Amino acid sequence: MLQIKGLCCGYGDMTVIRDINFELQEGGTLALVGSNGAGKTTLLMSVAGHIIPKSGQVRLNGVDLVNKEPETRCGLGVGLVPEGRRIFPDLSVFENLVVGGYSRPSNNQSESMARVFEVFPRLFDRKNQLAGSLSGGEQQMLAFGRAMMSKPNLLLVDELSLGLMPSVVDECYNALGKLVKKGIAVILVDQNSDAAIDFCSSTLILETGNQFWHGKSSAAPKLAIC
Amino acid sequence: MLFFDLCIQGVIQGAIYALIALGLTLVYGLLRILHVAHAALFTLGGYIGVIVTNGSGSFLLALLTSMLIVGVVGMSSYTIIYKPLLNRTPLIALIASIGIFIASEELFRIFFGAYGLSYTNPPLQGQIEILSGVSLSHARILVVVLAIGLLSGVGWLAINTRVGIAARATVIDPEMAASSGINVEMIRFGSFFIGSAFAGAAGVMVSLLNNLVEPTMGAVPSYKALAIIVLGGLGSVRGALVASLALGIIESFGTIYVGHLLDRDSIAFAFLIMVLMVRPQGLLARG
Numbered sequence: 024m025l026q027i028k029g030l031c032c033g034y035g036d037m038t039v040i041r042d043i044n045f046e047l048q049e050g051g052t053l054a055l056v057g058s059n060g061a062g063k064t065t066l067l068m069s070v071a072g073h074i075i076p077k078s079g080q081v082r083l084n085g086v087d088l089v090n091k092e093p094e095t096r097c098g099l100g101v102g103l104v105p106e107g108r109r110i111f112p113d114l115s116v117f118e119n120l121v122v123g124g125y126s127r128p129s130n131n132q133s134e135s136m137a138r139v140f141e142v143f144p145r146l147f148d149r150k151n152q153l154a155g156s157l158s159g160g161e162q163q164m165l166a167f168g169r170a171m172m173s174k175p176n177l178l179l180v181d182e183l184s185l186g187l188m189p190s191v192v193d194e195c196y197n198a199l200g201k202l203v204k205k206g207i208a209v210i211l212v213d214q215n216s217d218a219a220i221d222f223c224s225s226t227l228i229l230e231t232g233n234q235f236w237h238g239k240s241s242a243a244p245k246l247a248i249c
Numbered sequence: 250m251l252f253f254d255l256c257i258q259g260v261i262q263g264a265i266y267a268l269i270a271l272g273l274t275l276v277y278g279l280l281r282i283l284h285v286a287h288a289a290l291f292t293l294g295g296y297i298g299v300i301v302t303n304g305s306g307s308f309l310l311a312l313l314t315s316m317l318i319v320g321v322v323g324m325s326s327y328t329i330i331y332k333p334l335l336n337r338t339p340l341i342a343l344i345a346s347i348g349i350f351i352a353s354e355e356l357f358r359i360f361f362g363a364y365g366l367s368y369t370n371p372p373l374q375g376q377i378e379i380l381s382g383v384s385l386s387h388a389r390i391l392v393v394v395l396a397i398g399l400l401s402g403v404g405w406l407a408i409n410t411r412v413g414i415a416a417r418a419t420v421i422d423p424e425m426a427a428s429s430g431i432n433v434e435m436i437r438f439g440s441f442f443i444g445s446a447f448a449g450a451a452g453v454m455v456s457l458l459n460n461l462v463e464p465t466m467g468a469v470p471s472y473k474a475l476a477i478i479v480l481g482g483l484g485s486v487r488g489a490l491v492a493s494l495a496l497g498i499i500e501s502f503g504t505i506y507v508g509h510l511l512d513r514d515s516i517a518f519a520f521l522i523m524v525l526m527v528r529p530q531g532l533l534a535r536g
């Protein structure tokens with residue numbers, strides 16, 4: 024479903040990640056691990072369309088994404104749960120979800136929202152509350168819910184557990200598991216790399232922007248991960 | 250009776266300020282650019298209002314034509330001036346905007362003459378007595394009704410429609426808005442159109458109230474609208490509307506009671522300085 028070949032990207036003249044190659048099937052899960060500054064977020068943001076690659080290919084279901092804008096990629100099935108959640112704090116929970124479903128016809132809105140509330144019932148109780156007043160865990164759920172509204176085939180999750188209580192982290196992993204069962208592919212970055220590797224079937228290790236190792240999570244060289 | 254009269258004058262002036270400041274605050278919210286050339290659109294609106302009314306005899310047609318043309322010119326200003334400068338420091342866009350504003354004053358002088366234009370047969374000059382001893386012209390009533398109608402309409406759109414919610418999300422975080430499927434460029438075009446059309450409407454109404462439109466009529470609104478969006482809290486639409494009304498009323502009372510010490514614009518800026526000393530972030534911006 025997702026194919027990445029020889030991907031190099033960065034900021035201005037600086038190249039942050041070099042020659043990244045991997046494939047991900049429908050419902051597949053990939054843990055992206057590496058130390059700080061290894062290029063994990065850069066790789067996710069280049070798939071989401073916020074960083075234009077210097078070279079290489081990014082294809083989703085056979086469609087070349089390289090020259091597509093982020094909003095077009097969202098319509099093609101790329102969902103993003105960014106680092107720090109980045110929900111819209113001055114909008115209500117309901118409005119955040121409306122924004123999440125903007126790429127889909129408005130008559131699908133109620134159905135998509137019902138699906139989100141089924142996975143995260145707490146969001147239904149907070150529907151009319153300003154998103155900025157939610158707890159950290161609820162904000163993470165909302166970030167997931169917002170991404171789910173666009174019915175993604177591929178979900179990019181950056182720093183899932185950052186700043187969250189362990190019980191909330193478990194809740195988020197459970198929700199992510201439900202999405203994977205529905206056939207959504209996931210690329211996951213988490214500061215708790217063990218949790219990410221345990222959750223995902225495959226792992227890609229980045230080291231200062233280079234692809235150090237890629238394979239089944241069960242065979243991941245744990246000592247290399249920091 | 251003087252009190253009511255001053256309140257009404259303040260509300261009328263505040264309504265005009267609000268129509269002008271809305272576009273400026275929308276542009277600042279979306280692009281973080283101070284769109285000084287917005288005041289040139291206000292002047293353009295005034296000219297179109299006078300010319301179309303004198304040519305067709307219909308003030309309504311003039312108002313609608315002005316809003317449409319000025320809206321389109323505003324969208325073009327985004328494409329031609331600001332879009333190529335978005336990746337540069339905001340100071341460059343500000344300097345470009347000031348340059349366009351000065352150049353536009355000279356263009357108005359070249360095309361329409363230095364002495365301004367007037368309505369050959371000024372419309373809406375009838376008077377209505379709203380309180381005993383307080384009369385208002387139809388034109389002054391229309392300013393307030395128009396401002397309330399247009400601003401409430403935009404407020405309703407922003408709260409109750411998907412496009413409106415998307416526009417608010419784009420102001421908060423354009424990158425995440427794009428990742429949610431929102432076409433950020435379309436939101437920018439739409440905001441430039443609405444903000445510019447409202448400035449055009451304000452230009453038509455001011456040209457009617459003064460029965461005069463001249464090349465420099467945008468000079469005072471250019472800096473007064475900047476003061477208003479700073480006063481309201483940069484990027485806060487609600488703040489800009491409250492500041493517009495507050496400034497209109499302060500100016501109206503100030504001109505009568507302290508006018509012998511400070512002129513109208515000095516009163517406005519003294520008020521701005523006093524508010525910023527207490528609330529540096531502006532009236533309705535977050536602390």
